[in-house]
Amino acid sequence: MEEETRKAGDLWSGVVLLALGAYIVFEASRWEYLGADGPGAGFFPTWYGIAMVGLAILLIASHVRQRPSVEKRIAWPRVGRALAVWLALAASVALAKPLGFLLSFALLTFFIVAAMYRRPVKVAASVALAGAAGIYLAFPLALGVSLPVGVFGF
Amino acid sequence: MEILSGLANGFAVALDPVNLFWCFVGVFLGTVVGILPGLGPPATIAMLLPLTFHMQPAGAIIMLAGIYYGAKYGGSTTSILMNVPGESASVVTCLDGYQMARKGRAGAALGIAAIASFIAGTVGVLGLMLVAPPISRLALSFSSPEYFGLMSLGLALVVLLAGRSIVKALLAALVGLWIASVGTDLFSSTSRFTFGRLELLSGIDFIVVAIGVFALGEVLANMETQEETQLIPVPKGLRNLLPTLQDLKDCRFAFLNGSVLGFLVGALPGGGSTIASFLSYGLEKAVSRRRDQFGTGVIEGVAAPEGANNSETGGALVPLLTLGIPGSGTTAILLAALVLWGFKPGPLFIPENPALFWGLVASMYIGNVMLLILNLPLVPLFAQVLRMPAYVLYPLILGVSMIGVYSVSGSLFDLALLLVFGLLGYLMRKLDYPAAPLILGLALGAGMERALRQSLMMSEGSLAILVSRPISAAMLSLAVVVLLIPFVGRFNAWRVRAIEQE
Numbered sequence: 176m177e178e179e180t181r182k183a184g185d186l187w188s189g190v191v192l193l194a195l196g197a198y199i200v201f202e203a204s205r206w207e208y209l210g211a212d213g214p215g216a217g218f219f220p221t222w223y224g225i226a227m228v229g230l231a232i233l234l235i236a237s238h239v240r241q242r243p244s245v246e247k248r249i250a251w252p253r254v255g256r257a258l259a260v261w262l263a264l265a266a267s268v269a270l271a272k273p274l275g276f277l278l279s280f281a282l283l284t285f286f287i288v289a290a291m292y293r294r295p296v297k298v299a300a301s302v303a304l305a306g307a308a309g310i311y312l313a314f315p316l317a318l319g320v321s322l323p324v325g326v327f328g329f
Numbered sequence: 330m331e332i333l334s335g336l337a338n339g340f341a342v343a344l345d346p347v348n349l350f351w352c353f354v355g356v357f358l359g360t361v362v363g364i365l366p367g368l369g370p371p372a373t374i375a376m377l378l379p380l381t382f383h384m385q386p387a388g389a390i391i392m393l394a395g396i397y398y399g400a401k402y403g404g405s406t407t408s409i410l411m412n413v414p415g416e417s418a419s420v421v422t423c424l425d426g427y428q429m430a431r432k433g434r435a436g437a438a439l440g441i442a443a444i445a446s447f448i449a450g451t452v453g454v455l456g457l458m459l460v461a462p463p464i465s466r467l468a469l470s471f472s473s474p475e476y477f478g479l480m481s482l483g484l485a486l487v488v489l490l491a492g493r494s495i496v497k498a499l500l501a502a503l504v505g506l507w508i509a510s511v512g513t514d515l516f517s518s519t520s521r522f523t524f525g526r527l528e529l530l531s532g533i534d535f536i537v538v539a540i541g542v543f544a545l546g547e548v549l550a551n552m553e554t555q556e557e558t559q560l561i562p563v564p565k566g567l568r569n570l571l572p573t574l575q576d577l578k579d580c581r582f583a584f585l586n587g588s589v590l591g592f593l594v595g596a597l598p599g600g601g602s603t604i605a606s607f608l609s610y611g612l613e614k615a616v617s618r619r620r621d622q623f624g625t626g627v628i629e630g631v632a633a634p635e636g637a638n639n640s641e642t643g644g645a646l647v648p649l650l651t652l653g654i655p656g657s658g659t660t661a662i663l664l665a666a667l668v669l670w671g672f673k674p675g676p677l678f679i680p681e682n683p684a685l686f687w688g689l690v691a692s693m694y695i696g697n698v699m700l701l702i703l704n705l706p707l708v709p710l711f712a713q714v715l716r717m718p719a720y721v722l723y724p725l726i727l728g729v730s731m732i733g734v735y736s737v738s739g740s741l742f743d744l745a746l747l748l749v750f751g752l753l754g755y756l757m758r759k760l761d762y763p764a765a766p767l768i769l770g771l772a773l774g775a776g777m778e779r780a781l782r783q784s785l786m787m788s789e790g791s792l793a794i795l796v797s798r799p800i801s802a803a804m805l806s807l808a809v810v811v812l813l814i815p816f817v818g819r820f821n822a823w824r825v826r827a828i829e830q831e
Contacts, residue, residue: 184760192500199507199522206519213786216519219778220510227503234496253553254759260552261752264545264727268744271731280731284724292555292720302721310728318380320736 183249189234196227260291275325281307332458339687343695348388348688355392356696359399360703362416364407364714368726369416370400371658371768372547375539376729378666379736386670387685391692393666397659398450398642398693401602402700405442405635406712409435418602418638421610425623425630432626436569437576441628442635443704444572445584447697449636452588453595453643454693460596461679461686465651468676473783474795478804480777483654484769485808486597490604492763495815501762505770506777508533516782528742535665537734538771541747542764543658544730546754548723555719570705572628580632583613587636594637595644601657601765602638602645609637643693650674650686653776658765661772 199220207215267283274282281303289299311329314320342348362373374393381389404419409426422442429438471479488498511522512532523529572580587609594605613633614623623630648654653675655661667674672682679686703711734747757764784801788794796802 184756188756188760188762192504195504195507202522206514206521207517209790212516213790214782216514216517216521218785219781220507220521223503223506227500227507230496230500230503234494234500237496250553257549257553257755261549261748261755264751265748268731268741268748271744272741276731276735280724280728283727287552287724288720291552292718294720302724306721306724306728309725310732314732314736319383320380320732321739322732322735323741 185234185238189231189238192227193231193235196224196229196231199224199227256291260287263287271323271325273325275327275329276322277307277311277329278325278327280310332462335462335683335687336458336691338684339689339691342387342684342688343391343691345387347385348391348692349695351384351388351392352395352692352696353699355395356399356402356699356703357395358392359396359401360403360700360711361714362396363400363403363405363419364711365403365717365722366407366411366413366416368547368722369543369659370397371539371662372544372726373400374659374662374666375536376544376726376733378536378539378662378669379733381666382669382737386672387688389670390663390666390685390689391696393663394642394646394689394693395696397663398639398696399700401450401635401638401642402443402446402704403711404638405446405631406439406704406708407715409438409442409631410712411715418606418641419635420603421606421634422631424610425625425627428624428626429628429631434626437572437628438631439708440570440705441572441576441580441632443570443701443708444577445580445587445632445636446639446704447701448584449588449591450639450642450697450700451694453592453640454690454697455643456592456596456640457643457646457693458690461647461651464647465676465679468652471652471676471800472798473780473787474798474801475804477777477780477784477795478801478808479652479654480773480780482804482808482811483648483656484766484773484777485811487656487769488766489811489814490601491765492761494761495812497760497762498766499812501757501764502766502770505767505772506774508538508767509771509774510778515779526742528740533746534734534737534743535662535669535771536737537743537746538750539658539662539665539768540730540733541750542754542757542767544726545747545751546758546764548726548730549751549755550758551719552723570708576628580629582616583609583629583632584636586612586616587633588640591637591640592644595641595656596647597644597656602641605637605641606634609633639697646689650678651676653678655769655772658768661765661768664772 203217203220203224206217208217208221209215263283263286267279270279284303284306285299288294288302289296315322343352358373359370362368362370373396381393400416401418404414404416405422405426408414408419408422409430412423412427414420414423426438426442429435484502488495488502492498511529513520513530520530590609590612591605594608610630610633613629614620617623617629619627645656645660648656649660649664653664655664664674672678731744731747734743737743754764784794795805
């Protein structure tokens with residue numbers, strides 16, 4: 176299944192990288208390529224952009240050529256778990272300003288322990304509180320690192 | 330004589346109580362990180378790098394290097410007790426180490442791993458001490474074309490050995506070059522790829538990408554499952570951890586093999602400790618009288634790879650410190666660390682910063698002794714780290730990653746970028762794109778562009794300058810040859826085998 180995911184991903188990642196390469200070449204074409212003082216800002220990006228386009232086409236072509244007969248499936252439950260954590264992390268970053276870093280981190284920890292690892296709420300709350308306290312003791316207090324402070328003053 | 334006086338000065342730096350403390354912190358953290366599957370040295374060094382900004386550079390580099398080589402000691406513990414490598418360099422140790430543990434010889438396996446690591450690690454530092462100064466002097470004659478050739482060769486070697494698909498490895502390196510281009514072009518003050526965001530004018534911080542791709546990417550990949558692995562109990566008492574005299578006799582060649590091969594592979598950009606350990610295991614098996622028993626719990630099968638992956642550290646620091654060319658993701662982060670502290674790794678690094686270089690070398694001798702002590706009697710204690718639940722560990726890594734990024738710039742925008750690169754790191758793992766070429770492309774991108782543009786300014790726009798100077802011509806030709814290797818069937822079969830072992 177992992178192999179099938181990878182093969183399906185080759186096509187899509189190839190398309191994304193082809194678009195990125197084209198974007199790089201397009202952007203670089205607006206900057207000076209070669210001037211009186213030597214190569215301009217567009218010189219280097221033009222070449223690696225072209226290389227990216229070429230390699231992406233090669234990747235897509237090799238995918239199309241070696242198309243496997245089996246239907247490609249992605250292990251969505253596994254990917255879903257990872258993406259759920261990523262979304263929780265994104266929410267935590269978004270909440271860092273209004274709620275403060277410590278509280279948003281505690282909420283993130285609570286979510287991971289309770290929802291992703293299916294531990295009891297008491298355990299999740301304890302880990303979240305202990306984690307936030309540990310972070311506070313180690314970074315703002317001991318190392319003097321300043322973290323975003325929210326409406327509650329911490 | 331010069332080396333001896335340098336080393337004496339180095340010990341004066343390394344034995345300073347503060348530096349000694351940071352050395353201990355580094356090797357201790359390294360051992361813990363090595364033991365923990367799913368958290369590697371690049372992720373840890375990247376996470377802790379921002380916290381070193383307030384430290385003295387000597388203490389900081391001593392600590393980060395301690396994490397780097399300490400992790401290789403710790404990695405064997407997990408391989409032997411759980412059949413799960415603590416870090417990629419210890420994959421091959423699973424083959425015989427776990428089998429030894431299953432036969433009730435976990436103590437001897439852990440003991441020989443620590444002893445081999447100590448011997449080979451010390452030989453690796455000796456190699457670094459002897460080889461780095463002359464290479465540094467040789468590199469003083471290098472100019473922009475030679476540097477461009479050297480960086481191209483370094484990147485080509487990393488691409489060659491980084492992933493099964495050379496196309497994907499090259500694409501990853503190009504994405505790294507692109508990320509390095511984001512921001513204001515220092516030659517012409519042109520804003521490039523900034524998407525109209527003021528925050529991107531100064532470029533994307535290396536730390537953000539490194540922490541995102543390595544630390545966040547690893548955590549997200551590990552969050553896919555909740556699997557728990559069985560831990561074999563560690564024998565208590567030092568006596569049970571010491572190999573027998575016969576064991577030591579059996580490992581004579583393995584110590585030598587691991588030490589020499591590890592250093593040589595380490596000095597080669599792209600080689601890395603995983604390749605070193607596999608080559609050393611292969612060589613040991615090839616020359617052994619009991620090669621048919623390899624994989625069933627042969628003690629040389631633990632000593633050779635464990636020695637090689639520790640000796641590799643000394644070798645890997647040679648191109649980093651003398652040429653400014655990192656050969657792996659971890660050394661790329663160490664390069665970024667040195668640059669952020671205001672140093673310029675390259676031919677002038679040793680002459681201009683003798684205390685830092687020799688202090689680092691001396692600290693590695695001391696660190697290896699610390700690690701031997703930590704990893705023999707205290708290994709049962711360290712093994713308890715493996716009992717830490719994943720639901721405690723992973724949120725902590727996420728928290729430290731976010732703090733690491735935020736502490737550099739104090740910008741929430743960088744935290745948003747961290748999310749982007751974390752997702753990128755996860756997708757790269759899923760889709761089999763190697764991370765090392767991306768990080769190396771990012772680390773070398775600005776330098777490569779500068780060297781290329783300066784070369785073309787010297788030649789008034791003629792690319793012939795790159796091939797008319799013997800050293801740059803040789804380096805670029807080698808880079809081309811290296812990139813053509815995958816198209817030669819026999820060589821490619823060897824390359825893919827070496828990578829698949831990882």
